[in-house]
Amino acid sequence: MEILDDFGRIEKIDKSGMLRVVEAFPKQCSDAVSLAKHIRLKEDYGGVTRLAVLGMGGSGIGADLLKTVVESQSELPVTAVKGYDLPRHVRSDTLVFAVSYSGDTEETLSAFTQALDRGARIIAITSGGSLHKQALEHGLAFVEVPAGYQPRAALGFLFLPMLMVLDRLGLIDPQKDAILETLTILQALSERYSWKQPSEDNLAKRVAGELLGKVPVIYGSDGLTAPAALRWKCQLNENSKVPAFWSVFPELNHNEIVGWELLKDFTQDFSLVLLRDREEHSRVARRMDITRELVSAHVGKVHELWCEGNYRLAKILSILYLGDFVSVYLALLNKVDPTPVERISLLKKRLAES
Ligand code: F6R
Numbered sequence: 001m002e003i004l005d006d007f008g009r010i011e012k013i014d015k016s017g018m019l020r021v022v023e024a025f026p027k028q029c030s031d032a033v034s035l036a037k038h039i040r041l042k043e044d045y046g047g048v049t050r051l052a053v054l055g056m057g058g059s060g061i062g063a064d065l066l067k068t069v070v071e072s073q074s075e076l077p078v079t080a081v082k083g084y085d086l087p088r089h090v091r092s093d094t095l096v097f098a099v100s101y102s103g104d105t106e107e108t109l110s111a112f113t114q115a116l117d118r119g120a121r122i123i124a125i126t127s128g129g130s131l132h133k134q135a136l137e138h139g140l141a142f143v144e145v146p147a148g149y150q151p152r153a154a155l156g157f158l159f160l161p162m163l164m165v166l167d168r169l170g171l172i173d174p175q176k177d178a179i180l181e182t183l184t185i186l187q188a189l190s191e192r193y194s195w196k197q198p199s200e201d202n203l204a205k206r207v208a209g210e211l212l213g214k215v216p217v218i219y220g221s222d223g224l225t226a227p228a229a230l231r232w233k234c235q236l237n238e239n240s241k242v243p244a245f246w247s248v249f250p251e252l253n254h255n256e257i258v259g260w261e262l263l264k265d266f267t268q269d270f271s272l273v274l275l276r277d278r279e280e281h282s283r284v285a286r287r288m289d290i291t292r293e294l295v296s297a298h299v300g301k302v303h304e305l306w307c308e309g310n311y312r313l314a315k316i317l318s319i320l321y322l323g324d325f326v327s328v329y330l331a332l333l334n335k336v337d338p339t340p341v342e343r344i345s346l347l348k349k350r351l352a353e354s
Contacts, residue, residue: 001199001209004329010195013332016339018239021153022324023194026186028156029317033179035143035157036164042141045121045169048095052079052086052120053162054111055099057344058152059125061234062099062159064227065320069163069313072223074172084110092119095171097162101151103129106351123165125158150339152238155231163313178311185309185318193325204322207273207303208329211236214271214300218246218323219291221284225275225307228316232273232323239327239338249284253291260295270299275319277307 003009010019021028051070053063063080070078079087084107090096096115100108103126112131115122116138124135124142127149135142145157160179167175191197193204200206216236220229229246236244247256260267272295274288296302305322307315331338 001205001333003332004195004202004205004208005198007195010332013335013337014328014339015337018150018153018331018338019195019328021149022328023190025156025321025324026183026190028154029160029186030183032156032160033164033183035145036161036168039123039143039161039165039168040141041123041165041168042139043121045095045171047093048076048121048169048171049093050077050079050089051095051097051166051171052081052090052115053097053099054081054086054108054115055097055158056082056105056107057234058150058155058238059099059101059105059108059158061152061155061227061231062162063097064230065159065316066097066162068223068227068316070166070172072312074166076171081111083107086111086114086118090115090118090120092121094118094120096120096122097125097165098122098131098135099125099158099162100129100131101127101145101149101154101158103127103131103133109134123162125161127154150341152235175313178313181309181311182314182317185314186321189308189318189321193322203305204325205329207305207322208326208333210301210303211271211273211326211330212333214269215242216244216271216273217299218244218273218275219249219252219288220246220275221249221277221280221288222251224277224280224312225316225319228320228323229275231320232275232327235324235327236330238341238344239324240330240334241336242330242334249291250287253287257291257294260298264298267298268300272299272302274302274304275307276304277315277319279315 067078098112218229220226233246308318
């Protein structure tokens with residue numbers, strides 16, 4: 001664990017400075033909010049009855065976040081499109097956010113082309129590539145995200161502008177107070193989880209230490225912490241380079257809970273992480289408690305981690321942010337550079353060749 005308190009040693013492993021980027025996430029979020037205020041919205045968005053968000057991986061997680069936040073406060077259904085084809089219900093009355101940090105992700109470009117063909121209202125969010133070029137060609141509104149980030153590290157820029165646009169269009173409740181609370185909490189967490197806070201006073205470092213050598217399984221709750229659980233899993237995969245899995249209450253009580261029955265010796269190497277909130281559904285809270293009692297002897301450890309804040313946005317981003325720190329600290333404990341994702345690059349290269 002001492003490595004996490006020694007910036008000289010951290011820098012030797014974290015060559016591209018992922019920890020600094022994670023620490024600066026609150027600033028990125030406030031920059032994203034300012035950026036979104038200046039988006040030039042092009043057309044009349046009246047008559048929009050649904051939303052769709054196209055995006056993969058680090059550019060796609062914003063879709064899950066948006067769905068959870070928007071569907072709790074508006075009647076607009078939100079569809080996350082994480083593949084080549086658009087569902088049939090995406091039509092001209094759909095506001096589509098096409099999100100790709102690189103602007104060159106083939107699934108997103110394929111779905112984007114279909115959205116153009118269907119006459120959907122489209123807003124592109126990208127730092128460049130083909131998406132940027134096509135947005136200009138077709139005269140679409142777009143958000144130009146600063147270059148130089150790993151897509152997953154640009155979450156503030158990729159997600160918050162969608163929320164801001166919906167606010168500006170009057171399609172959801174005003175977000176000002178929720179955003180203010182979120183930024184305040186994220187700033188406080190950035191200091192609490194910073195490498196400067198010694199391990200004994202730092203929850204992120206402590207959780208990373210306890211996950212070392214384990215397979216993390218992250219459980220969130222439907223309509224609340226589920227997208228944060230997915231983000232935790234993805235960040236543990238991409239930053240820490242470990243297998244990780246996720247699932248959602250209450251659905252997991254109808255299947256996955258049975259899977260913790262056999263292979264007890266093997267499952268001691270798994271750690272459960274429960275993402276909790278004091279306002280989760282009372283039956284979900286009870287389910288989490290019972291699940292913990294039933295499976296704790298079958299896994300290495302069960303961690304319970306709690307959201308902060310009152311607004312749903314703050315709650316989800318606070319627990320998500322803890323996961324981002326944990327994933328970087330776990331990478332450092334694993335002595336791997338959190339930034340490169342060689343397998344993703346290799347796969348994209350091989351696909352481009354064929
Ligand atoms: C890399 C990352 C990936 C990418 C994904 C899609 O940091 O998070 O999951 O986000 O491969 O690429 P983009 O974001 O360029 O559309």
